[in-house]
C-alpha cells in the first residue's frame with residue numbers, strides 16, 4: 001500500500017516520500033501528515049485485531065502495533081521498539097459521571113502506559129521511524145511526558161535522547177523519568193513555545209531527529225488510542241470523545257483516526273470531539289470561540305503544566321478535526337481542574353492535572369446543554385496520577401495556589417491524620 005507525506009494545507013497539497021526527513025512542508029511551511037491509499041476489508045480487520053489479543057508476538061501484544069494496517073508507513077517491522085504500549089483500560093466512573101452531569105462516563109486511561117502517559121502510543125512509532133531512517137540522536141521539547149516517553153523508547157532502541165525542558169515548570173515525576181532512562185536533559189530558561197523554536201533551529205544545525213508532535217509518525221501512533229477504544233466498545237462509536245488540548249497533537253491524531261475509521265468502514269458515524277484547555281493557556285479556545293486570526297498566548301500559565309502551552313504547533317490540524325467532527329472547544333479554571341481531579345480520584349481511578357480538564361470541561365458542557373445528560377461519553381485521561389504527586393499533596397492539605405498566588409479551595413480535601421502509637425486512641429478516632 002503506497003504511503004507518503006502530504007502537506008496538510010489544502011491550497012498546497014505537496015507530496016513527499018515517506019522517508020524524507022521533514023517536519024513541515026518545504027514549499028509552504030505547513031504541517032505534514034502521513035497519507036495512504038487504504039483498501040481494507042473492515043470485517044477482516046476487526047477479526048484479525050481481535051485474534052491478535054490471543055497472540056504472544058510482541059507486535060500483537062502492543063496496543064499500538066496490533067492495529068498496524070491502519071498506519072502502514074514501515075516497509076518492515078524490524079526497527080520497531082515496543083514496551084507493550086497501549087492496552088489501556090476503559091473504566092466506568094460513576095462518581096465522576098454524577099459530578100460531570102452525566103448518567104455514565106467511561107475513562108480511557110492512557111496513564112496505564114509504560115511511561116504513564118499517552119505519549120507512548122505515538123513514541124513507539126516515532127522511534128521506529130527514526131530507526132528506519134538510520135537516525136542516531138533524537139530530541140524533543142517537552143512539558144514532561146513526551147520527554148519521559150522519548151527517553152524510554154530511545155534507551156530501549158539504542159538511540160541517544162536529547163531533552164529540552166522549561167526550567168522550573170515540569171513536575172519532578174516526569175523529570176526523574178528522563179534522568180533514570182539516561183537522557184541528556186537540558187532545562188532551558190524559557191517557556192515551551194520559545195524552546196520549540198530554538199530546537200527546530202538546532203535540529204537543522206546539528207542533525208538530530210525531532211520527536212515532537214509535529215512529527216507525523218507520532219500522530220500515526222496516537223491514532224491507536226481511538227482505534228483501541230473503539231475496539232473495546234466492539235466498534236460502537238460514542239457520542240463524544242473528550243480530551244485536554246495543549247500542543248494539539250492529540251486532537252489532530254484523534255480526528256485523523258476517526259476520519260480514517262469512518263472511511264475504511266470500521267465505524268458508521270463520527271463521534272464529536274470536545275477539546276478542553278486550561279484558562280491561562282487557551283489560545284485554541286479563544287480562536288474557535290471568537291474567530292479572527294490565531295493569536296498565541298505569550299505567557300501561558302496553569303498548574304496543569306502538561307498543557308502550559310501558548311502557541312500550539314498543531315492548531316491548523318486540530319481546527320480541521322474539530323470542524324470535521326462537529327466538535328467543540330471549552331476552557332476551565334484552575335479551581336475546576338483541581339476539583340474535577342479529586343472526583344476522578346474518588347472513583348479509584350486518578351490522573352494528572354491536565355487529564356482532569358476533561359471532566360471539568362464536561363461539567364461545563366453539560367450545564368450549558370451542549371452535552372446531554374444521557375450522552376455516551378468517553379473522556380481520555382492522558383497521564384497517570386503519580387506524574388505529579390506534589391500537586392495532589394498540596395490540594396489535600398489546603399496549600400495549592402494557582403499561578404499568581406490565588407489560593408485554590410480544597411473542596412474535596414482528604415487530609416492525613418497524625419496519631420500516637422496507641423491502639424486505644426486510634427480506636428476512639430474510628431468510633
Ligand code: F0G
Pocket residue numbers: 117119141142143144145146147213244245246247248249250251306307352354355382383
Ligand atoms: N495531557 C498530558 C498529560 C500531556 O502531557 C499533554 C501534552 C497533553 C495532555 C496535551 O496534549 O499537546 O497533544 O494537545 N504534553 C506534551 C509534552 C506537550 O511535552 O509532554 P497535546
